[in-house]
Each structure stands twice: as C-alpha cells, then as structure tokens.
Amino acid sequence: MRRRLLHAAAAVAAVTAPALLLASAPALADTLAAPADTAGMQTYAELEQAAADAAQAYEEAVASQKALLDELKALEEDTHPLKAAVLSAQQAVLDAAEEKATADKAVEDARTRLEEAADDAAKAEAQKALDEAEAAAATAAGKKDAADAALEAAQEALTEARIKTARDYELGKKPEEAARQAKEQTAAALAERRECARLTGLTTLAEGLPSRINAGTTTDFTVHIVNGTARTLTVDPLFLITLRATAERDHMKVQWSYGSGWTELDRGNRLETISPVKPGDRRDVKIRLTVDDEATTGAEGIALLAADASDAYNPCLLGPMKSYAFKVAAAGTDTGGVDDAEPGDVPDEDRPRPGDEQPDTSTQGDRETPVDTEGDLAETGASSALRPLALTSLAAAALGTGAVIAVRRRRTSAN
Structure with a gap:
C-alpha cells in the first residue's frame, strides 16, 4: 500500500455545524459494505x-x-x-x-x-x-x-x-x-x-483542535488513530486541512509529526504509513497549525480526518471520516474557555475513496468555474488500495449562499 501526499488546490468551504455536507459522486454506492469475515478466507495474495x-x-x-x-x-x-x-x-x-x-x-x-x-x-x-x-x-x-x-x-x-x-x-x-x-x-x-470496505472500528479523532485559532499563533493538536478491529492493519492517514477562502489559504501553514521532527504538508511530502497497527493499538499523529497575523478575522477553516488501511485480506479498508470546523480570531483575542472543535460525521457516499475522479469545478448559483489547482489544501495520506487515491466530492455549504465547491485530485500513478 503506497503512501501518498494528497495536495489539492481547491478551497473547501467551512460549515456552521460539525456535520459537513459533501457533494456525492453518482458512481459511488450510498454506503460502504463491511469487510467479510476472514475465517477460512483466502488472503488477497492467495486470491491474486x-x-x-x-x-x-x-x-x-x-x-x-x-x-x-x-x-x-x-x-x-x-x-x-x-x-x-x-x-x-x-x-x-x-x-x-x-x-x-x-x-x-x-x-x-x-x-x-x-x-x-x-x-x-x-x-x-x-x-x-x-x-x-x-x-x-x-x-x-x-x-x-x-x-x-x-x-x-x-x-x-x-x-x-x-x-x-x-x-x-x-x-x-x-x-x-x-x-x-x-x-x-x-x-x-x-x-x-x-472494492473498498468500511472498517467502522478504525477511528480517527482530533484532540485539542480549538474551534477558534488566533491570528499570529501556532496551535498543536493530536490526531488519535485507533484500531478497534480484530485485524492487524497497515494504515495510511488521510488528513485534509485548509482555510476556506482562496485569499486566506497562504496564511496558514500545516505541519505533521509522527515520532520526531516536523514536516510541512506541502506538495511532495507524505505522512508516513503506519504498520503494523495491531488490534487495540492507538497511534498518535501531531498536527501543528500556524496562522500568520495577516489572516482575516473570521476566516473559516475545515479539517477532514480519516484513515485508510489494508491487511492481508483486503487492499482497501476505509475508516469513517470526521470533519471539524474552526475559525480565525483576531490576534490577541482571549482564548480562555475556547471549546475544542466538535467532530461531524461524513457519510459513506461522500467519503473520498480510491479510483474516484470528478471534474474540478467551483459552482456558485448558476455559474461554474474551474477550481484553482495550485491552491493550498494541505492533505496527507494515501489509499491502502492497489489503485491510486483521487479525492472527490469534497465540498461544503457556504454560509447562506448555497455555494458548493467540489474538490478532486487528479489520478496519479497506480501502486
């Protein structure tokens, strides 16, 4: 299972509630099936x-x-x-x-x-x-x-x-x-x-991501990846973090750390594949958000967190995706009492998965324009499937406008 940095360029609109509304790809099933019981099952290599x-x-x-x-x-x-x-x-x-x-x-x-x-x-x-x-x-x-x-x-x-x-x-x-x-x-x-299967027990949750981040500050939080299944997995974290507005994206830098040192989430970097992750194991990935002092007060951000995986029996196992919304506060704002961003569930039919491919468009009202593919959507991770992971159907309802932004990462070389 190949690790892959997914650095897309489109803006993902922030949402006012924890739940994220994603534009679904019509070719995808409404839900992901759970993987079959492995008792007596051939391994994937044996089946191949x-x-x-x-x-x-x-x-x-x-x-x-x-x-x-x-x-x-x-x-x-x-x-x-x-x-x-x-x-x-x-x-x-x-x-x-x-x-x-x-x-x-x-x-x-x-x-x-x-x-x-x-x-x-x-x-x-x-x-x-x-x-x-x-x-x-x-x-x-x-x-x-x-x-x-x-x-x-x-x-x-x-x-x-x-x-x-x-x-x-x-x-x-x-x-x-x-x-x-x-x-x-x-x-x-x-x-x-x-075919990708839903692995409900492979959870990804953020701890310490505030719902409000002051401009000119750095915030660290932790993403807990927990294998609550009976399977030993190879895990590829899939993190997508950005400020919504195109003009704001350059004002936030995202870094990750797993073990030691910090690596910027930019084109060419990847979050490490984590393997093996045994039943009951928890792995923690540190994320650092640095918002510069030029960020606009009230700018909205979003974080989508999930884990893709594979094991000896299935090359594509997808854990549930969580969405988190946050806002930029003015520099020097009192951060006391700020609550953590609450997780929202992303429906199966809207969750990015291997093989998806959609046109890059940004639609507002009846107007449709191409999404800027040189933007700054910071993403990490790679699908555990043998096929390339292309992000699709990443969208959110803009506040009071009904604007929908679809995000797609072009298909890259297969694993």
Missing part, C-alpha cells in the same frame, strides 16, 4: 495468485484447442506429412499398376510368339522369353501389392490422425469452458475483494 493461475490455465486451454483446430485444418493440406505420404503412396500405386500392366502385356506377347513358333529352336527361344516375361510380371505384381499396402497404411494413418485430433478437440471443449468459468469466477472474486 489463484486468479493469475486461472487466467494462465484458460490461456493454455485456449492455446491447446487452437493448436488442435489448426492441426485438423493442416491435415487437409497437401503439405502435411501424413497427407503428403498418402499422395506419394497413391502415385506409387499408379506407377506400380502401369509397370504391372506393361509386364502382363509382355507375358501375353511372349505366349503368342511361343504358339506361332515353327520349329524347336524357335519354340525354345520363345519359351525362354515367356519365362523371363512371367518373372518380370511376378515382380511387377509384387510391387503393385506392396504399393497398395503402403497406400492403405498411409490412408489409415491419416484417418486415425484426423479422428484422434477431432476427438481431442471435442474432448477439450469442456475443460476449456471450465477454465473460462474458473478464470471469470476468480477474476470476479478478485474484483470484489478490491
């Missing part, structure tokens, strides 16, 4: 191998059937060795028949001369010629018999080859069909396993 083996077996079955069909056709060609042997034997029979006919005619002529011989000397000479002609005729007859036998053997070999090849071809149809079905079934099972 089974699908590859089934595909290879089908290719071999198809190739075998094609070879048999090609052989059937070739057996009818004069250039095939068996067919060529028949043709040669047929010509040999014709030659032997002609030779025998010539020899038989010579015998008849010799007998006629013997009958017409007038004296003993002539009769003796004619008898000798007849004996020689009969011997030659016997030899020619033997050649003819041998040629006939050779032709019969050649024809039998050709016929047997035709029958065997045709039989093998017919017998190969069922295995080929079985191989095709196995290929389709394992491919379907693999495709189904690749």
Whole structure:
C-alpha cells in the first residue's frame, strides 16, 4: 500500500455545524459494505495468485484447442506429412499398376510368339522369353501389392490422425469452458475483494483542535488513530486541512509529526504509513497549525480526518471520516474557555475513496468555474488500495449562499 501526499488546490468551504455536507459522486454506492469475515478466507495474495493461475490455465486451454483446430485444418493440406505420404503412396500405386500392366502385356506377347513358333529352336527361344516375361510380371505384381499396402497404411494413418485430433478437440471443449468459468469466477472474486470496505472500528479523532485559532499563533493538536478491529492493519492517514477562502489559504501553514521532527504538508511530502497497527493499538499523529497575523478575522477553516488501511485480506479498508470546523480570531483575542472543535460525521457516499475522479469545478448559483489547482489544501495520506487515491466530492455549504465547491485530485500513478 503506497503512501501518498494528497495536495489539492481547491478551497473547501467551512460549515456552521460539525456535520459537513459533501457533494456525492453518482458512481459511488450510498454506503460502504463491511469487510467479510476472514475465517477460512483466502488472503488477497492467495486470491491474486489463484486468479493469475486461472487466467494462465484458460490461456493454455485456449492455446491447446487452437493448436488442435489448426492441426485438423493442416491435415487437409497437401503439405502435411501424413497427407503428403498418402499422395506419394497413391502415385506409387499408379506407377506400380502401369509397370504391372506393361509386364502382363509382355507375358501375353511372349505366349503368342511361343504358339506361332515353327520349329524347336524357335519354340525354345520363345519359351525362354515367356519365362523371363512371367518373372518380370511376378515382380511387377509384387510391387503393385506392396504399393497398395503402403497406400492403405498411409490412408489409415491419416484417418486415425484426423479422428484422434477431432476427438481431442471435442474432448477439450469442456475443460476449456471450465477454465473460462474458473478464470471469470476468480477474476470476479478478485474484483470484489478490491472494492473498498468500511472498517467502522478504525477511528480517527482530533484532540485539542480549538474551534477558534488566533491570528499570529501556532496551535498543536493530536490526531488519535485507533484500531478497534480484530485485524492487524497497515494504515495510511488521510488528513485534509485548509482555510476556506482562496485569499486566506497562504496564511496558514500545516505541519505533521509522527515520532520526531516536523514536516510541512506541502506538495511532495507524505505522512508516513503506519504498520503494523495491531488490534487495540492507538497511534498518535501531531498536527501543528500556524496562522500568520495577516489572516482575516473570521476566516473559516475545515479539517477532514480519516484513515485508510489494508491487511492481508483486503487492499482497501476505509475508516469513517470526521470533519471539524474552526475559525480565525483576531490576534490577541482571549482564548480562555475556547471549546475544542466538535467532530461531524461524513457519510459513506461522500467519503473520498480510491479510483474516484470528478471534474474540478467551483459552482456558485448558476455559474461554474474551474477550481484553482495550485491552491493550498494541505492533505496527507494515501489509499491502502492497489489503485491510486483521487479525492472527490469534497465540498461544503457556504454560509447562506448555497455555494458548493467540489474538490478532486487528479489520478496519479497506480501502486
């Protein structure tokens, strides 16, 4: 599962309530199914191998059937060795028949001369010629018999080859069909396993993110990622944090820390994949928001937090996403008594997931304009799926305007 920084450029509108209204992608299901029980289940690697083996077996079955069909056709060609042997034997029979006919005619002529011989000397000479002609005729007859036998053997070999090849071809149809079905079934099972599944027990919650942040200050908070499942997971945190207004985005810097040091959430950086995360484990990621003193008082911000994961059985497991809204307060404002931002739930159908792709648009009223893809939406994480993670349907209702901003990250190279 490849880690990936998701740095998109569109603004995500802030909301007045904890719940975030996201624009849903019509191609997505309304809800994510829970992963199947792993008892007795093949691992994903085993299923991949089974699908590859089934595909290879089908290719071999198809190739075998094609070879048999090609052989059937070739057996009818004069250039095939068996067919060529028949043709040669047929010509040999014709030659032997002609030779025998010539020899038989010579015998008849010799007998006629013997009958017409007038004296003993002539009769003796004619008898000798007849004996020689009969011997030659016997030899020619033997050649003819041998040629006939050779032709019969050649024809039998050709016929047997035709029958065997045709039989093998017919017998190969069922295995080929079985191989095709196995290929389709394992491919379907693999495709189904690749579908993202909802992992309710993989939770992501922020602690210490205030609902109001003073301009000119730095605020640290913690994101707790808890594996409340019975699975050992490889986790890719998915964090999206930004100020709403385009003009405000440059006034907030977002950094993360997991272990030691701080890394800015900017293009080219990634939050580390966390693995293994065993059942019951909690991993904490530190987030630092630095709002400069030029940020506008009342500027609205939003944080979307989730965890994608994978394990030995599923390449794409998606934990529930939480949304947090916060505002920028004037520099020097008393921060005493400021409550933490409350989490809101993001519906399954609106949650970004692997393979999503939507046009970049920002719609207000009836006007639709492209989203600035060079903005400053700070995002971290990568899908645990084999496919690339493209962010889609990230939107919020702007205060009193009905404006909707859709955010999409273009598909990048597959894992």
